[in-house]
Structures are given as structure tokens and as C-alpha cells.
Amino acid sequence: MSTVIKGGTVVTADLSYEADVLVEGGQIVEIGKGLKGDEVLDATGCYVMPGGIDPHTHLEMPFMGTYSSDDFESGTRAALAGGTTMVVDFALPNPGESLLDALKRWDNKSTRATCDYSFHMAVTWWGEQVFREMETVVKDRGINTFKHFMAYKGALMVNDDEMYSSFQRLAELGATAMVHAENGDVVAELTAKLLAEGNTGPEAHAYSRPSQVEGEATNRAIMIADMAGVPLYVVHTSCEEAHEAIRRAKQNGKRVWGEPLIQHLTLDESEYFNADWDHAARRVMSPPFRNKKHQDSLWAGLQSGSLSVVATDHCAFTTEQKRYGVGDFSKIPNGTGGLEDRMPMLWTHGVATGRLTPNEFVAVTSTNIAKILNCYPKKGAILVGADADIVVWDPKKEKTISASSQQSSIDYNVFEGHHVKGLPRFTLTRGHVAVHDGEIRTQEGHGAFVAREPNATVNRALSTWKELTAPRPVERSGIPATGV
Amino acid sequence: MSTVIKGGTVVTADLSYEADVLVEGGQIVEIGKGLKGDEVLDATGCYVMPGGIDPHTHLEMPFMGTYSSDDFESGTRAALAGGTTMVVDFALPNPGESLLDALKRWDNKSTRATCDYSFHMAVTWWGEQVFREMETVVKDRGINTFKHFMAYKGALMVNDDEMYSSFQRLAELGATAMVHAENGDVVAELTAKLLAEGNTGPEAHAYSRPSQVEGEATNRAIMIADMAGVPLYVVHTSCEEAHEAIRRAKQNGKRVWGEPLIQHLTLDESEYFNADWDHAARRVMSPPFRNKKHQDSLWAGLQSGSLSVVATDHCAFTTEQKRYGVGDFSKIPNGTGGLEDRMPMLWTHGVATGRLTPNEFVAVTSTNIAKILNCYPKKGAILVGADADIVVWDPKKEKTISASSQQSSIDYNVFEGHHVKGLPRFTLTRGHVAVHDGEIRTQEGHGAFVAREPNATVNRALSTWKELTAPRPVERSGIPATGV
Amino acid sequence: MSTVIKGGTVVTADLSYEADVLVEGGQIVEIGKGLKGDEVLDATGCYVMPGGIDPHTHLEMPFMGTYSSDDFESGTRAALAGGTTMVVDFALPNPGESLLDALKRWDNKSTRATCDYSFHMAVTWWGEQVFREMETVVKDRGINTFKHFMAYKGALMVNDDEMYSSFQRLAELGATAMVHAENGDVVAELTAKLLAEGNTGPEAHAYSRPSQVEGEATNRAIMIADMAGVPLYVVHTSCEEAHEAIRRAKQNGKRVWGEPLIQHLTLDESEYFNADWDHAARRVMSPPFRNKKHQDSLWAGLQSGSLSVVATDHCAFTTEQKRYGVGDFSKIPNGTGGLEDRMPMLWTHGVATGRLTPNEFVAVTSTNIAKILNCYPKKGAILVGADADIVVWDPKKEKTISASSQQSSIDYNVFEGHHVKGLPRFTLTRGHVAVHDGEIRTQEGHGAFVAREPNATVNRALSTWKELTAPRPVERSGIPATGV
Amino acid sequence: MSTVIKGGTVVTADLSYEADVLVEGGQIVEIGKGLKGDEVLDATGCYVMPGGIDPHTHLEMPFMGTYSSDDFESGTRAALAGGTTMVVDFALPNPGESLLDALKRWDNKSTRATCDYSFHMAVTWWGEQVFREMETVVKDRGINTFKHFMAYKGALMVNDDEMYSSFQRLAELGATAMVHAENGDVVAELTAKLLAEGNTGPEAHAYSRPSQVEGEATNRAIMIADMAGVPLYVVHTSCEEAHEAIRRAKQNGKRVWGEPLIQHLTLDESEYFNADWDHAARRVMSPPFRNKKHQDSLWAGLQSGSLSVVATDHCAFTTEQKRYGVGDFSKIPNGTGGLEDRMPMLWTHGVATGRLTPNEFVAVTSTNIAKILNCYPKKGAILVGADADIVVWDPKKEKTISASSQQSSIDYNVFEGHHVKGLPRFTLTRGHVAVHDGEIRTQEGHGAFVAREPNATVNRALSTWKELTAPRPVERSGIPATGV
Ligand SMILES: [Zn+2]
Ligand SMILES: [Zn+2]
Ligand SMILES: [Zn+2]
Ligand SMILES: [Zn+2]
Numbered sequence A, B, C, D: 001m002s003t004v005i006k007g008g009t010v011v012t013a014d015l016s017y018e019a020d021v022l023v024e025g026g027q028i029v030e031i032g033k034g035l036k037g038d039e040v041l042d043a044t045g046c047y048v049m050p051g052g053i054d055p056h057t058h059l060e061m062p063f064m065g066t067y068s069s070d071d072f073e074s075g076t077r078a079a080l081a082g083g084t085t086m087v088v089d090f091a092l093p094n095p096g097e098s099l100l101d102a103l104k105r106w107d108n109k110s111t112r113a114t115c116d117y118s119f120h121m122a123v124t125w126w127g128e129q130v131f132r133e134m135e136t137v138v139k140d141r142g143i144n145t146f147k148h149f150m151a152y153k154g155a156l157m158v159n160d161d162e163m164y165s166s167f168q169r170l171a172e173l174g175a176t177a178m179v180h181a182e183n184g185d186v187v188a189e190l191t192a193k194l195l196a197e198g199n200t201g202p203e204a205h206a207y208s209r210p211s212q213v214e215g216e217a218t219n220r221a222i223m224i225a226d227m228a229g230v231p232l233y234v235v236h237t238s239c240e241e242a243h244e245a246i247r248r249a250k251q252n253g254k255r256v257w258g259e260p261l262i263q264h265l266t267l268d269e270s271e272y273f274n275a276d277w278d279h280a281a282r283r284v285m286s287p288p289f290r291n292k293k294h295q296d297s298l299w300a301g302l303q304s305g306s307l308s309v310v311a312t313d314h315c316a317f318t319t320e321q322k323r324y325g326v327g328d329f330s331k332i333p334n335g336t337g338g339l340e341d342r343m344p345m346l347w348t349h350g351v352a353t354g355r356l357t358p359n360e361f362v363a364v365t366s367t368n369i370a371k372i373l374n375c376y377p378k379k380g381a382i383l384v385g386a387d388a389d390i391v392v393w394d395p396k397k398e399k400t401i402s403a404s405s406q407q408s409s410i411d412y413n414v415f416e417g418h419h420v421k422g423l424p425r426f427t428l429t430r431g432h433v434a435v436h437d438g439e440i441r442t443q444e445g446h447g448a449f450v451a452r453e454p455n456a457t458v459n460r461a462l463s464t465w466k467e468l469t470a471p472r473p474v475e476r477s478g479i480p481a482t483g484v
């Protein structure tokens, strides 16, 4: 059975043009005028864009014997409702756990996904086993991105020497390094100090992770990646300091990407000063929301290309779970939602204001990350042969965001009350019309794993340059016969 | 008759993949495996890329009663020989001359072109007539880019108020501003001082136009463009100061592009210190060559995206013409060649070293400028429906650059003796195979003018933002009844 | 008769220590413990500091047939009341007027001064006469600072070539360049546009002079000064863009200073949005007040040393005079007060908050500018032999600023209602106790002109460097016999 | 007995003036014209300046069972010969050793000093004992500066949490943090990699410590100091990356100082490529010499004030000791000389070229560090009451630097063959004329320890600001009754 999307304007990262899109067997099979298909989706007045890719989610993430509330079913359903057709989740080994065992756990959870997905591998500890298994993960499991936590001391955090070793291993394997960049030592010290001083409320979460600690860690990760000769992707870049470090690196020709979250682009730190504890606690995530200066920086980064991807870090903890931290902000689980709202919020605040062109919108929500992840043009493209992950975007459609009407399973929404204009009319996941003009038709288990090859073009170019400029010994005759 | 390019790897700004390309009627009609055509071009081991676009040439440019030596025939022939399939030349009105009359002169010259071309309109004076004719140029003549000279005082230079007026007019018309950015007042003062002090040799040309005067003018043009609300394209960005100004602008979300020349990327100021007067004089162009610090900056700009396009400013003055300036460097005609060497030199120093990926090579030689000029994907693309402006690039083919074997009509080559690896096996201009494995088969007059629409996507986004943030009057009741 | 200041802590730009200060014959004659004198001033609990120097005032400035309301008597009285013991006013030639004639007019006005003063010479037009007279002004009139207006097109503004010529002349004379840095062309264009669009209120004054136009002009002046080889002092640096240009220049080793005003440090643009026209119009000055981002930048500049001097641009236009601009903001006279409030406001917001040390307070209110103006240690010092221009500063003394109780003759105060803590207990001008514990004892005509030598140490160092790095001709044999 | 320095020009950080200086009892007792004394030193044609202070030496430093070859006698003799009258050495506790015990060892060594000296305390490990003893060191031992090594992993290095704890302790005590800023983890990794690849020569020392690792660590130390609220002094700032981090910090109002070494200002990395192993090995120090870009950055930092102090890191290892590292660069002891040459080299390359004024020379060699160390104006000043640590500087005196004629006990000199112009005619240490017109008259044991108080003015200001802006809890009623 074929589906034709008729009468719309195809909008890619590259260009915009009027054309119908014909889908069959889960792929785009033809693009052109006057196409016919079994099922017709009317795209009149709409933009036909690559479905969004959210490269930063934590679905059904284990936490203190429980889990983040959106699993691969509800999470991907929320994603599709908002025009996102692929998510990339982080497989997190426990301390000492085999990378492959951790992946098995994630494989199990992801069987219920309603759209395609991939995994980043987290390197949460270091040892000969990890070193060895990384090769298997890359070559056999189709994963070329490895995340390192520079925060969460005593849990996920790795030290500089471990990061260097891991990064160097990634360079050998043609894979890409990722970091959660906050100085975990300093966060731990500030946290202890704040609690000791009676700063126990959710606002102290923000106090404990100021933009300086994020900027520092970002800068450090960049240096280590440069020394190891590996491209670096910095997740959830939330502040000017981190962005500045990324810009400075790029200005020196380094291969670094930054990922602002939709939350940091549109919400600010004043949320934490809300008199309602629940309101504030629900917004607790790391890095925390920042002020307007930082927001302006992030937007400009998207405009100039110094930041590359808009994500969500979707990690949905319920109000009940958030209340673990009453009396001690450090016990509030870190994370919040966004999967369903990323694209409408970014369109409303980005494209409708003129900050971004529609093509740039596609670039930062889909195409750029598909290239970075090395799954382009299977994903992130409206091209013949590409997967039919498509959103038919209606720029006139509007709504007010509310938890009461959302797909996500959490009991609140950090964008509650925000009005958006620009929403999916249809969302297709590998050809299946999962969102049909407001009606949700997702299929549990429809989603498939997306394997991704190493040695992307940027990795190869960087390796060439590093080889060319590697240290060379000086030819010397006059070496003294012996040391003392 | 159809032509098929078989067995190569298609490389675009976006991605690389193996496919044949079928050409008919001057356009690409099919891309895929196993294609057949009347004529077969063997692309085995080659990259099939969009032909280069050089957005900065001065062919047969009038100068002191004579002309720059490459005209539209020899110039475009040299272009094709080096893999460039489109040039954009500057139509330069004389003081007081109608823009339309100037265009007529350029129309006449360009009839001999062997590949496609377009024009930028130069605004060399200001008045009601210019203001009016700009609309005609945009709407009837298909030109959406207007250049302003901030140097060449007493000749082409316009002042800040004129630039502001012109830029504002461009904002209204949906067109884009361009600048030659050097502070003409200061250049004139330094020139006079140098000559008075006996600094008359070609090296004094470089002394008279230090990077500071370029950086300043770039910064000024950016501010004026920001105030007028128009995108800005800075031609021949040669130094860190100018690049810094562009980066700083982009970091604030401004719409600015910078264009390094292949000469500035690969040659340096030491050329002017050559003991041979002719050697030095042949390299006289504005801005002059810079030192290694500036080169590093330009390369990093291409890598990071803060610079967008590599051009040549091809303006071929012969040794005989250069000697007008014996005894007075300010009389040496400014300009030199590069059209034939831009792509091989950039490939050799950029892609082969790992500084650029092959995709980035395509972006900065072709696709980016096609988008900026708003003629993408007619040009700058390997897509069905695009013009068959294609270079089949052989990364193994090598040569040593020499004036003795070049297409360009000048009697020297600034890259003389440079070894390049990476050269066209075939170059197609709208389907015609103009370069066939070392043989030149260009057709005089084959080239056609490329009209370009205003109101590109970036122009529209910028206008939206400027409207949204425009000054608003304060509502006031308490205005005093009268002034004194 | 001698006066001894007893029991205080001497605070200089350099250090703090407990000592008495003995004054006789208008000079400091001894510093030490247990000194005796005819008159005793009790400095217990106080800081004994060099009197403030305000290098930027416009007293009795001619304007449309009238004058700014504070003349040399009331202006210097206000200065002394606030702890400032020297002012430097700008002598402004009319177009075509002899510099010496302008100075004569300023000589006449300044006879009434109650504290010492000096002049900066403004270069408001250019010609052979100006070139010649500059030497007389430097050598015979003791003036080594020359100001250039880059704004006020059609009135005071000079163009880039004139600035370069003047700057080069200053380099020869060992004098220092000053600029009012705003792009006058663009200000004029924006003003016309705003008025045409009905933006006629005082807030449009701010719209017409955005920070971008100041940043651009600052950057341009720096480049021109660098080319001419002269140190540069940028008056009223009000914004991050201008500060950034200054920082960037300093980071390249250039000799540039920036001068924030106390108004820009403590007041912001929201003043212009006040519903009361008079309130807004009274704050109209150039550059206009900015937002918090700019304020933070200026404070950090004082802390880091990238900005050097805090001034006022005191130019007191009355409400009546301000109302010239009802219905047309461009007719509102530019200028406001501050002489009396500069030091208490800076102490309150700078020292009391910990942003500045007391020594840094002295540096930026007095010592730095004394060095820049080359009148240190006659002024700006607590040293034996220095002029007894002293403020005995009581950090406990407080008041609420109000026009009703001020010395200045204007009918309002832009700091109205601001509470300050830290005020003069005594102010001495060349030994005369002009402020005595709240009582004003100024003497009309007591003030004397302070002559200032050229060739200060920074000027000499810069000239040495410029000579060392000046362009040198290349030795060449192979010059072709003749041009064509 | 009194000594009068007659006929010279007193040059301080502040100003220059002609005066005689009378010295008695080790102090300056009078400054003025026509002074008389028992002994007369003829300063005609000379500058009478505060003696230099070198805040960074390692005299008789323990190393692998032996010691760096200059001890407090020869080291301070070399210092005096070059115009330096005070040194500050680093007391280095062994792992687990009491701070006080380490100080005792340094007390013992320093008894032989020929000029005054002070100590910085190094924090080489962390624990309750260190925490407690820091108070004693500050309050009883007169030491207010504590150094932390971010490199030398497994030996002196401390981690981020230890640094934070120590910095916070310093903030409480009113003391100042210092860092040796290189990322020790990455240096260790690079070292192992280089050795494994056969890069064993001295040039690999430079490869193992690229500027990036210094920049990173500097940036990190700044962040930690900011979080802890303590001023930071960065020793041996050698590169643009580190300087950039310092500039950026200062631009945000942070209290940070940088210290370039005379070696990094005047020598470059090409020394390591010398074909003579000994030549290269003798230059091995950390950070290593850099290229010209970094040198330019350091000079500009001195000019602009973003860098504050020129030091030497004098740590004199002999050729014999250097040869420990034949076959393994990581075994070459780090350190070299400079005490004797710092001031002549800086004068020659700084003042004589016009990069620095004579006053700036005094600032960066003496006065700035005296203020930072809080021993001004006892040291670093030509003021009545100050210690008579004076250098009478003859700008005409010249020599070619050579190990054969130096005071230092090492068998080579890294400045061998460099010609300097500007040398001491006399050097006085607390009144004793230790250098008399080429003759060395130092007295072993003459030198005394200089105690330095905490709570300098900058520390107090910073604490005020940090208190003012400290996190405050949000007042909240709506806290949920209980967590889950
Ligand atoms: Zn994270
Ligand atoms: Zn996450
Ligand atoms: Zn040009
Ligand atoms: Zn050109």
C-alpha cells in the first residue's frame, strides 16, 4: 500500500519546493508533482519536513528502584504527537557492568517503541573490559556515539584520565565522544555547602550548578577531545560559558558540536523561584534553567551555526517522584519532559519570530543530528530512498500546551499554558501514519533500532589532520652517551 | 543526446554516495545505479560534484583605457579547466552612470562566455536615480546582490550615509548587500605617506592596506547592515580582524557571510618581499596577502562555518599592465588570477590535509554561494532537475601549476610551481562536456545569464525579526504643552 | 597658615595607611603621624584621598543662543560639594574658528572657577590653520588632549581622513587623541527615519543611538589611532560593544583608554520609557543610558582595568531648555548633570558592594586620569609637593540625593531619590577648605588653569615602538627599466 | 652609616622624577634634592628603581636525592647581580608531611640568603591536618599565598575537590590561591603515548605539554576560585590559551592575575629542535617554551594589564642532572635559570623597544607583585619608610649574557649569547650595597624573611561582593507535607 502526501511544500535543511511525496514500503519512493497513491494525505498549506530526531532521551530510566515515567511506548508516542520520529536513548551501564549487558537491558525496554530509535553508549566506568567491549559496541551493535558524565560524582562520573583513554579509544574506532559537561567535584562541594547553610529548596539545585561549572567542564572536554583526536558532541549546552567554549574551539578548527535543549531556549531560572515547591521541583534538571543572557546566546548559536541541534533530555519524573527531594534538593530526581513540545515550541519561538528560517528549523531538529550520528540520509532527509519519517507541518494549527491533553505519561508539563502555533497535521514513521490530523494511531513495537556506522566523514578528516600534524622526533646525533 | 557519468561517487554539500548521473537537455534527469546514456563518461575512482561557482570575478574589466586580460571567453575557459562552471562578475557603473547602462556594457561582454554566469550590481555612487533603478535591477534584471566599495577613494568608494541608504533600499527590495571592506580614507592617507617616505615598491602596497583597515571596514559594514536590516556578504575576507568582526556578528545572530580567496588561504605576504619587482607586482591585489596567523584564521573559518565561500577575485592584469606602477606602487593595477586553480589548490591544501571533508569542499566552492545568491538548486546541486553543471573530480590526478600550460590569458600564475593533486577529469557546463580528460572543448557563447530572485529565505527571516523588534513610541500623557 | 588633616587613613591609588597630612601654601608639605598645623580638620573614621578629577564637563556651554546652566562657578561648586577638585572642560571652536580664539572664550568663562581646571581642545574642523595652531595649543597653552566628534553630523563631526590627519599631527606633537565615538552618519539616518515614522518622544533619542553605532565608531577610532601611532582616550564609553573594541585593542597591545560615566554605571534605559516626558527628556544625553548587560560590562571594566576613568559629561540643561525638543526628540539638548554625585554614587555602588577596593576608587576617580592627562602627581596624589586637592571621605555619612538641596544650578537631578552612603566631610582645593562638614565655603575665582606637558611616558613608548616597526622598503635590483 | 644615591631619576610604578635617595638603617629615610650621606652612590644617567621581586623560585629544591644547584646563597647572589632584591620560594611538603615541617626545612635552607625572601606554601595533599595547619601558616608564619599543582600526577598534583576545599579555606583565612596550571592527567597520558611511540627526546617534553593543557587548567582553576570566592594567582602563564582564560575572567570582574616568565617572553620552542641534546634538555621546563604567537600574546598582556608580573621559575638543574633523562624525556628534571637575567632581558626587549614604559617595567618586575603578596610598600616602593631594596639602573650599560661570567651556579645559561643593554650599576638590599658597579659584595645570611599579612584589600572586596550575591533560600509556604 502506498501513501501520497499531496499539495505541500517540501522543506529540508537545504531548500524548499512544492512537491508531492510518495511513500511505499516504509520509504520515500518518489518526489514530484502530481503523484498518486493508495492513501492521500492532504498537505495543502503545510510544510513536508523530515521528522524530528531527538538525540537525547531517557525513557524508562532506572532510578532508585523505580523508573522515569515515560517508557519507550508513551515516550515515542509523545514524540510522534509532536512531529518527532526518532529518538536516541542513553544505555547506562551500572558501575562495573558490561557494556553489552547494559545494551541488552535497553534492547528489552525498547521493543515497545512506536517510532525508530537508536542508542548512545554511556561510559560510566573504565577498565580493560570496557576498552575491549567498545569495539564490539561499535562494530557489531551499530553504535558510534559514547557519552561521558563529567558530573554525578560517585555514580556516573568519569575522571579526566578515564575520559582521555576512552576518547583515544573512540578515535581509533572512528566513533564520536559525547559529554554531559558539569564539573562534578565542584557540584558536589557546592551541594554540600548549600545544604549545610539551609538552602534545601529546589532553587538551590540551580545554585549548585551555576553556568560556570558547565562552562568549565565543556572547555575541559574540548581540550581532551582535541588531544585524543576525536570529534566531540556536547549534550545540553545551556549557557553562554559553555557556548563560548564551543565557539572558541570551532574558531580554532576543532570538530565540536553543541546541543541546546528546547527548555533552555524558552524557559528561565525564575521558574525555580516560584512559591509553589512542586512547580519549582518539576523543573529540576541538569543543567538548570538559566537567565535571559544565556537564552540569547543559545538562540544566536542556532542562527550562526555554532550550536547544531535542539534536543529535550526528556526524562519524565512524576510529581510523586520529585517529592523524594522535599527537604533536600539534591534528592529531587533530575529530569523533565519535552518530547512532545520541542518542535512546536521551537517553531513558535524560532521560525515565527524570524530568528530561524524553516530550513534551519529542519537542520537543527533533524538533519544536522542525522549527519552527526551518521544515519543520514536514511534519517533526516526527504529524499528518494530515505525512510519515510515525515512530519506534515501545519503552520496555522495552534494550541495551548497542557498536561491534561498530552501523550506523555507525566502529570505535568513544564510548558503548561504556553501557546504554540505550528503543529503536525500528520506524522509518519517509516510510512505508518502515526498522527493523523489530531488522532493518534501509533503502533506499539513498530519502532526499529537504527544502526549507525563509524568512520563518518568528519572522523576521517580529523584523523587525517591529526596524523599530518603528529609529533615527530628530532633527528639528533649529539645525544650524550649516557645519563648520570 | 544524453550523457551518463558512470561509476563515480556523488559528493554534495550534504552527503556522498555511489551513483551514476544521467544528463540530458542541459539538466540532470536521473541519478541512480546502472544508468545508460548516449555518451558515457567514466567516473571510476572519481567524485561527481556540483561544478564550482566563483562569485567574485572581474573579466575584461575596464582599467585606464585598457582591460583586465581575461575576458568572458578565456576567463570562463580557465574556470572550466579548473572545475568551475559558473562565475559571477561585478557590473561597475562609472560615476553618475545609470545602473542599467552599466549592465548593458556587461551584457555585451558576457556574450562570449563558455559557462553560465551572473552579475552583482555595484553601487558606486548614490542618488535618486540609483535608488529608483535598483528596483529595476532586482525585479527585471534578476540581480539580488549589490556591492559597495568602502575603498578606492575618489573612484568607486561610497560613504557611510550612502551605504546606509543603499542598504536600507536593499532591505526593502529583499536583496543582499555586499562590501569590499577597507577603510578608503585611511588607505589613501597611508599611501600618500608611504610614497612621500620613498616606499614606492610593490611591498608598500601591502603596507598601505594593513589588516587593521580591512577589519575596521568589515566591522563598520556589519553595523550598517544591522541598522538597515539587510543580510551582508563580505567579499575577499583576508584577515583575522575581518574574520573576527564577522564571527562576532554571527555570535549575535546577525546574517553575515565572509568570503576568503584561495590566494589568501595559500599564499602569504613574503611574496611582496621578493627581490624581483615583477614577482611582487604580479601579486598586488586588495586586500594584499597576509601572514600565517591570518591564513590559519581563514582555514578555521571554513572549518567552523564562520566563513562560507572560497572565491578568487580573478582580475588578470598582465606583467605589462603591472609595470604601470614602476616607481609608484599605487599605480600597479590591483588584481591577479586564480579561476583555474581555485579548486585544485583548495582540494590539495584543504581536503587532502583533512582540514575539510569532501562535502565541505563542495559547500564552500559551490553550494553555499548558490544558496546565498538564491540560485540553488539550479546551481550548486547534484539533484534531478538541476542544471548539469558538474565536475568529475579525480583525486589521483596531479600537476604542477604553470603559466605555460594554463588556459588563462595572463602571462604568469601566482601559484607557479605549486603541486596540486586532485583535478577535474571532466567538467560539464549545462550538459556540455567542456573539459574531457585534459582536452578543452569549451564553446564560446555557450554560457547563459543566471537570473536570481530576491526575497530569499534568509532575507525574509531577517525582515520578520527586524519588524518584531522595531522601535515603538512610548504612550505618554504628560507631554508639556509646548517647548520654550 | 597651615592646615592639618588629622586622624584619618590616607587612601591613594596605591595603598592605604594611617597618617596626618599637613597642608601649607596650597600644597601638601608633610605626611606622617602626629603632625600639627594652624587649622585642624578631624579626619577620624575617614579616608583622606586625592580630590576627584572629572575630565569631562561642559560648563556654560554655548547652545542655540543660550548656555548650559552650570557655569564655572556653580559647576565647580557642585564638584567640590561632591569631592571633586578639578574639572577638565572642552574648548569647542565654531566651524572655521581659530583654536586660539576658542580657547580665549574658555579662558574668559573659567575665571570664575572655584577649583582648578584644565581644557581639552576640540578639533571640530580641519585645515592648514588648525594643523598649525595645534602646535601652539600644545606648546604654549599647555594642552595635550584633543577631542574629535565622530557624531553631530553637520556640526562638530569630523570625517575619517580628517581624524587621521589630526591624529598623525598629535603623534608628532606628543599629544593624545580623544573621541566622542558614535557613527554620526548612521545616527542622522536613524533619526530621520524615526521622526518620519512618528517616533518623536525622548525614548527615540535612545533608539537613534543604539550601542552598535557607538561600538562601531569606537572600533574605527582605535584603528585610526593605531595607524597614526597616537594614544587614544575614548570618552563616555557606555556599552559592551565599545568596551569590547577597547578590550580587543588593549589585548593587541594598543594604548587605548575608556571612560564610563557614573550615569551609565548606575542608571538604565528604562528611564526613557517613563510616562512623564520631562523625566525622560532630562535624561537625554549621548550616548543614552543602556540596559543591565551594558552596566555589568562597564563595572567589570573598572574592576579589570580595561576601563580607566569614571567621569560625568556634566552638561546641565534645564527642563525649560529640554522642552525645546517637545515633538521632536532631536531638538532636546543633549546633556545632564552629575558632578556633585559622581563620587558618592560610585562609592555606594562600587566600594560598598565590594566591586571596587577603595584604592581602585581613587584610581578611577582621580589618579588614572591625572596620569593620562600628564598632570600627575601635581594632581591625583597624596604626596609631599602635590597640590593640596584633597577629599576627606566619610564612609558613614549618608544622604538621599535631591535637586532641592544640590549646589548645581539645574532644576532636577537624574539621581533624585537615590540613597548614597559615603560623602565628603571636607574638600580642599589647593589648600582651601571649600567644603567643611556640610558647609560650602567655595571662593569664586580661586580655581587656576592646570597646564599639561606633551610627550608623556606612554606617548614616548608608543612612538618608539612605531618607529621600530615602521615599513621599510625592500632592496631590489630587478626593477624593470620602465613602466609601459 | 648612611648611603645617598645621588643624581639619578627615581622611577616607580607610578611616576618618574629627579631626586636623591637617602638610606639608613636598611630603610629609605629621605627622598629629595641635594641630600647628603656617608657613602655616595653616583646615579648620574641612571634610574633609581625598587629592586626587583621574583615571586617564583625553587632554590635548593629537593629532587631525586639531590637538589637544584642554586641554593639560597648562589641564587640570591645571582638575583642581586641582576637587580632583583627579593625572591619568593615555594615550600613543598612531601605527601602527608606537615605544612609546618616543610616550612622548617625551608627555614633552614634560607638562612644563607643574601637578600630578603618570603615563602609560598604549597598544598600538595589534602586532609584535616592541612586544613588546620593552613590557619597557623597564615596567622603565625606570615604566609598568605598557597600554591596548588594541577600537574605532576602521582606526586604534587591535587584534584578538583581538594582544590575547591583548599580554596574555600583560603577564602576564610583571607589568603590567596596560586596554581601551576596544566592538566596533569592529560600530560601523563600524552607522555606515556609519546614514549611508547619512540618520542623520547627533549622536544617530546614540549609535545607532552601543549598549550591546550595549560589553557584548560587555567580556565578550571579560575572557575574553582570563583566558586570558592578567593583571588587567584596563576604562575608561569606561558600561552595564549591560558592568557585568554585570564582575560575572560577579568572581563567578568574576577580577581585573577597571570605571571609570564622572562623565558617565555623571549625564547621560543625552536630551542627544543636543536640538534644538540644538551642544548634542548637544558631548556626543559614546564610549561615549555612556545611559539611567537604566544609570545606576542604575553607581551600584549603586560602592556594591557591582563598579565601582571614577570617571574623566572628559577630552578637550576645542571647539565649532569638534565642527563638523567637521556632516552626518556620524562626523566629530565624540569627547570632552568633566569634570576640574574630577568631584569636586563625584560628591559632590553620591553622598554628599549617601546613595548613597556619604564614605570610599567617597575610595575611588572616589582610593585605589582608586592601588592599582590601584600608586602607593599615595605617592598616594591621607593618611599620614605620602605626597605632600601633598590636597583640603580644604568640604561647604557651592556653585556652579552654568558654562563662563564654569571653568579648562578649552573654550568650554562638559556640566554647564552643574548645581548642586553640596561643593567644594574648598584643593587642595594635593605641598605647594603650588594652590587657595586660590577663588583659583587653580597653577604651570606644578610637576607631576612618577609612576613605577609592576610586580608589584603582585594581579598576584602571580593568577600564583600560574594557575601552580597550569595544564594538565598526562597520563602515558600506550599511545600508538600512529605516526600513519598
Ligand atoms: Zn545530562
Ligand atoms: Zn540526559
Ligand atoms: Zn575588492
Ligand atoms: Zn573584486
Ligand SMILES: [Zn+2]
Residues within 6 Å of the ligand: C180, C235, C236, C286, C287
Ligand atoms: Zn560626547
Ligand SMILES: [Zn+2]
Residues within 6 Å of the ligand: C056, C057, C058, C313
Ligand atoms: Zn561631552
Ligand SMILES: [Zn+2]
Residues within 6 Å of the ligand: D180, D235, D236, D286, D287
Ligand atoms: Zn610550576
Ligand SMILES: [Zn+2]
Residues within 6 Å of the ligand: D056, D057, D058, D313
Ligand atoms: Zn615553579
